[in-house]
Amino acid sequence: MDIRALVCRSIIVLLISFSGIAWSELVIRVTKGNDSPTKIAISPIVNVGNLPRFDISRLVENDLQRSGLFVATPREDMLSFPSMLKDVYFRDWRLLGTDYLVIGKMSSKGPNKIEIEFSLLSVASQKVIFRHKVSGSAAQLRDLGHLISDKVYNAITGIRGIFSTRVAYITAIREVDGMIYRLHVSDVDGAREKLMLRSHEPIMSPSWSPDAQKLAYVSFETGRPAIYTQNLATAAREQITNFAGLNGAPAWSPDGTTLALVLSKDGNPEIYLMDLQSKQLNRLTQHFSIDTEPTWMPDGKNLLFTSDRGGEPQIYKLNIATKAIERLTFEGNYNARGSLAPDGRTLAMVHRKTGAFHIAAFDLQTRRIRELTTTSLDESPSVAPNGAMLMYAMKQEERGMLAAVSLDAGVRYILPARSGDVREPAWSPFIR
Amino acid sequence: MYYLAGVTVSGLIHLLLVSFLLLNWQEPSKIIYFQPKYIKAELVTLSPKLPAKSVQRQQYDQLISEEKQQDRERQNRNIEERQNAENKDKKVAPESELQKKKPAELRKKERDSEEAQRKKLAEWESLLDREAQELEAREDEEVAKSYYQIIRQRLSDNWSRPPSARLGMTTKVRIILVPTGRVVGVVIESSSGDLAFDRSVEQAIRKVNQFVELQGMDDRLFELRFRQVTVLFSPEDLRL
Known part of the structure; x- marks a missing residue:
């Protein structure tokens, strides 16, 4: 009888301990959602x-x-x-x-x-x-x-709104006296368009200063490319570079003191830094292939740029202090024109895998690429300062238009149509 | 002349009335308490369900009946012995002390063993009680799980995460319900740290508003498990 009792007791104890485990699971876990507008x-x-x-x-x-x-x-x-x-x-x-x-x-x-x-x-x-x-x-x-x-x-x-920010872009319209290029700044909804510059020669690569007070851009108004900065409020302009050959792709550093740019004065396009106070130049790349389109990392210590040193355009990372270079993109045969989200993790870029050029998001941590657009000939992505959307140039019925897409690829909208070609949007930083 | 009494009386009455008016006298208002004839309510006792008799229970019953019988037999024997002893005592009153000592010792031994048995029984009883509770709890668990599943699904369907939501964010909330399944309270027990994320969680619960499926639930189970429900919202299907 003693043994029987012992067995019974042990069974009961076991049962209790088992059900004790099941009992502790009282919390409902919701791990999925139904994200709708x-x-x-x-x-x-x-x-x-x-x-x-x-x-x-x-x-x-x-x-x-x-x-x-x-x-x-x-x-x-x-x-x-x-x-x-x-x-x-x-x-x-x-x-x-x-x-x-x-x-x-x-x-x-x-x-x-x-x-x-x-x-x-x-x-x-x-x-x-x-x-x-x-x-x-x-x-x-x-x-x-x-x-x-x-x-x-x-x-x-839970993220900052971008409705008070602005966008700079370039239009090209054929008029009676030939092609007219204009640099505009407007609200992100396309309203209150303000003309910054009108020229018979091309204007390219607008770039915002981090305080959203100035624009840097390339203008061919003298017949050759040169980099200018312009104050938005006063419209005052300053010529920054006038070197022989290519002067292009200016990008303001996060602290606003330095401009990264591309010059070909020493042979082929290389990336330089220019101190805006002293106008001192600092050459960063040394390669016989094309290095262009510098983009600052938020820390101000690294740059991302496009180079065809591997035979095709790909995105590389450059440490400014050590000048060490690392290739980031390997997927697709064309990755260029990077625009980094403010979190420093998502890079919007022009990406080609097969035939068409799409806008894609490249995750710097996971190194994965996601395509965001489905149209062809999409170009010049520019990420909004809150990192939730980006604007890019696209072709619709043979005309250049601006479109915006959310980085989660949920929505896309095209900015109000206007005459002529619209290209190279640059989304401004937050305006204080 | 005989009017005098009447006039004085009426004068007095008028005087009294006027003085009452002057003193602003009021008839004390009566508070009427309505007494209901009977209170229409029933005493609800939440009697636990009797669990199905388990194998151990049957064994236990058998053991008990055996022991009871033994007890009875022992008692009968005791009574007989005592009667015999008494008879003997009556017959031979001051006999040797040896004989007296012996039954006392016996009796003590018997008492000890009885006490031990009782203790054992109590132990058994409590163990079995616990077992029964466990069984019931596990049954509840099964039913509760299906309701949990419903709640999870309804919350999932109504949860629209803000773009600031990231993998690893967790908000713990306590939902307070009434037996119709209606949400009467939402308490954020631990925040994810992201205000918009927390808000989306509360919004999801408020949007559901009523878990209609809970209406048919057993009252006891509702009181036990669903008066307050703790829910953990932590997305696992996000990209970042």
């Missing part, structure tokens, strides 16, 4: 007083939709246009399937000062996520709208 409703911002009639809510709607991460609830579906919290009936918005709601009102604060008070509400949780005020002059209504978009985008997506 967030549904947001922008209730028309109420205009209190005699203010310029401008549909700022529509601007915010368009901004958010263009990011691909949002779908706006159509205004005609809205049951009410609340501007204050007490007028919000969450049930109505829930029925429309809206996740978030933006309400606000615009009022006049003194001469030529407009204040917009706006709130972001979560419909599902029925609470206020934030309440903000922005103010500016009547001429700045667009800026205020983009600011609202930035705030809303940031709160929901």
Whole structure:
């Protein structure tokens, strides 16, 4: 009987210990999601007083939709246009399937000062996520709208909004007196285009200074390529280089003191650094093949560049201090024109594997390439300062257009069409 | 003349009334308590289900019945002995002390063994109780798992991660439910560190709003496992 009891007891103890293991698993783990655009409703911002009639809510709607991460609830579906919290009936918005709601009102604060008070509400949780005020002059209504978009985008997506940033690009239009090249700067939505330079000769490679105050570019206006910098506010220009041969591909260092550029004054295209104060040059590459298109790593200590030293254009990494060079891309027979995301990890570039040129993202850590576009002849990618999107030049019906694609390849949109060819977009850094 | 009494009385009454008015007197208001005739409620006892009799249980029952019988027999014997002893005592009152000592020792021994047996029984009893609880818990576990699966699926379907979401981010939340399956509270127990990620988690739960499938659940199980549910949101299907 003793043995029997012992056996029974041990079985029971075993059972208890086993079920004890099963018991501890009380937490539900959710590891998958269903990433779909967030549904947001922008209730028309109420205009209190005699203010310029401008549909700022529509601007915010368009901004958010263009990011691909949002779908706006159509205004005609809205049951009410609340501007204050007490007028919000969450049930109505829930029925429309809206996740978030933006309400606000615009009022006049003194001469030529407009204040917009706006709130972001979560419909599902029925609470206020934030309440903000922005103010500016009547001429700045667009800026205020983009600011609202930035705030809303940031709160929901967790990344900084780029609606207040700008883009530089070059147009080429055939006019009566021949081909006219222009350098423009506009808002990222294509509005408020500002002409920086008009020339009969080509303009190339616009590049933003890190403070977004200046542009560097290559202009052939003297008949030969030369690098210039230009202040956006004052339009003042300065010629930086005028060497024999090629002067190209300027790129500002992250601290804004140095320009990386390509010169062929010593034979074939090599990468140099130029101190913008002293104009002192520092040659970085020594190779008989073409080295071009330098891009700064965020640390300011390394450059990425394109070289055909391996027989075909590929991306290489260069340590500025040691001048050590490492080849990064091996996949595909053409990888060039790198533009690095601010995290220093994702490189957007022009990539060719078989026939067509696509924009692809190269992960510097995993060394894997993802194709982002499907059209052919895509060129000149430029990553947005928040790393979520990039702009590139593409061909549509034989015309150059600008398009934007999210780095997760979810959305693509083409910037408003204009006459002539549009090429070489350069997305500005964040504007403070 | 005979009006005098009436006039004085009425005058007094008027005086009284006027004084009441002046003093702002009010009839003390009565608070009426409504007493319900009976309280319509039932006492709910959550009696645990009786687990199926296991093999050990049967063995145990057998053992108990055997032991009980033994006990009974022993008791009978004791009684007989005692009666005999008493009879003897009556017959031969002050006999030798040896005879007296012997039954006392015997009795002590018997008592000890009985106590040991009782202890053993108690031990058995508690072990079996625990076993029964375990069995029930495991049964619950099986049912609960299917509900967990439903909850996981519904949350997954409604979870739209922000682009700032990265592999390795984890948000732990406690969802507070009512028996209809409706979400009445969401508590972030540990944040991922990314505000937008946390918000997407809460949004997913709020979007589900009600886990309709939980309505048919056993009350006891709901109270035990689903009044509060802890959920860990950590993406594994992201690129970065």
